[in-house]
Amino acid sequence: MAKRTLDSFFKPSSPKRPKLETETDSTDANAEAKPPSQHPSYPIPIPQLPSHIEVSLEHGLPFKEGHEINNQPHLDLLHFQPYIPRATANEFFKFLRRELPFYRVRYTARRGNISTEINTPRWTTVFGIDETSVFTNGKAVDARTGSPVSPTKYQCTPRPIPDCLEVLRKQVEAHAGGEKGYNFCLVNYYAGGDDSISFHSDDERFLGSRPNIASLSLGGERDFLMKHKPVPVEIGADAKAGATAVGRQIKMSLGSGDMIIMRGETQSNWLHSIPKRKGNTQGRINITFRRAIVPAGTNNYYHYNVGGGGMYRWDEIRREMVETK
Numbered sequence: 255m256a257k258r259t260l261d262s263f264f265k266p267s268s269p270k271r272p273k274l275e276t277e278t279d280s281t282d283a284n285a286e287a288k289p290p291s292q293h294p295s296y297p298i299p300i301p302q303l304p305s306h307i308e309v310s311l312e313h314g315l316p317f318k319e320g321h322e323i324n325n326q327p328h329l330d331l332l333h334f335q336p337y338i339p340r341a342t343a344n345e346f347f348k349f350l351r352r353e354l355p356f357y358r359v360r361y362t363a364r365r366g367n368i369s370t371e372i373n374t375p376r377w378t379t380v381f382g383i384d385e386t387s388v389f390t391n392g393k394a395v396d397a398r399t400g401s402p403v404s405p406t407k408y409q410c411t412p413r414p415i416p417d418c419l420e421v422l423r424k425q426v427e428a429h430a431g432g433e434k435g436y437n438f439c440l441v442n443y444y445a446g447g448d449d450s451i452s453f454h455s456d457d458e459r460f461l462g463s464r465p466n467i468a469s470l471s472l473g474g475e476r477d478f479l480m481k482h483k484p485v486p487v488e489i490g491a492d493a494k495a496g497a498t499a500v501g502r503q504i505k506m507s508l509g510s511g512d513m514i515i516m517r518g519e520t521q522s523n524w525l526h527s528i529p530k531r532k533g534n535t536q537g538r539i540n541i542t543f544r545r546a547i548v549p550a551g552t553n554n555y556y557h558y559n560v561g562g563g564g565m566y567r568w569d570e571i572r573r574e575m576v577e578t579k
């Protein structure tokens with residue numbers, strides 16, 4: 255109850271006229287007091303959060319306590335419904351869509367001798383660096399020695415997490431059930447039902463053996479599916495290998511502000527996806543926080559979420575992502 259009151263307190267009180275999303279709020283204390291996040295690796299400066307969103311994130315979370323979902327083999331989820339109050343989550347969604355640089359990454363997937371060109375079916379962006387390095391005064395330095403990272407250490411230029419996402423990172427870490435030190439923030443923008451992510455698990459070795467991944471939804475509602483990985487079984491006396499399904503498929507509807515923490519054995523045993531949904535025209539942002547432990551994680555995340563192509567920004571008039579030269 256108390257939190258509901260807090261949320262309505264932070265909501266802007268009936269504005270005289272609706273403000274266009276493109277307008278900057280010249281009366282916003284935060285925007286006036288603090289310069290935008292800037293870094294040589296950023297293609298654009300990234301503004302500070304409007305103060306009412308920042309205050310709501312710093313002092314109002316979690317809006318509802320998380321509940322555990324562990325009623326199937328190897329499943330260990332913490333579900334907040336919502337983690338951020340809906341009104342704040344919707345404003346945060348619009349802010350991030352407007353202010354972050356996005357990419358539509360194309361890459362070549364190789365399986366044996368066969369190469370396939372993949373067009374990632376959503377917009378992506380990423381910030382962070384694995385735990386062997388840290389940003390100190392904006393410079394990437396070795397986490398142990400503090401000496402500058404060699405220019406050949408990474409095949410990409412890592413970007414520090416901007417203040418507007420760092421505020422959230424700290425809060426999520428405090429509520430994520432034991433995670434110490436998310437160092438990556440991946441952002442997906444799904445423009446509508448044609449954008450998707452297919453079944454996969456975040457089980458790469460560069461995340462360690464029992465990764466804790468926090469996944470936050472902002473904006474339009476989408477289905478989130480989970481299914482257990484096929485499990486090899488011994489069949490009959492001659493022990494032929496087969497596979498069987500374990501557990502039931504899970505379908506959750508993720509609304510604005512909802513968060514799922516996937517932890518423990520979940521990633522090694524379960525796959526998840528956001529399937530395409532014909533006719534859905536609502537934009538949605540997903541933010542995941544993770545901890546990568548070796549440089550391979552940094553290289554992987556920038557390769558697949560920034561890539562080598564052009565940058566896109568949200569165009570408020572055209573109401574779509576537009577490539578920026």
Ligand SMILES: O=C(O)CCC(=O)C(=O)O
Pocket residue numbers: 440442451456469478526527528540542
């Ligand atoms: O959009 C989502 O909720 C899922 C995102 C996801 O699975 C990923 O980024 O690995």
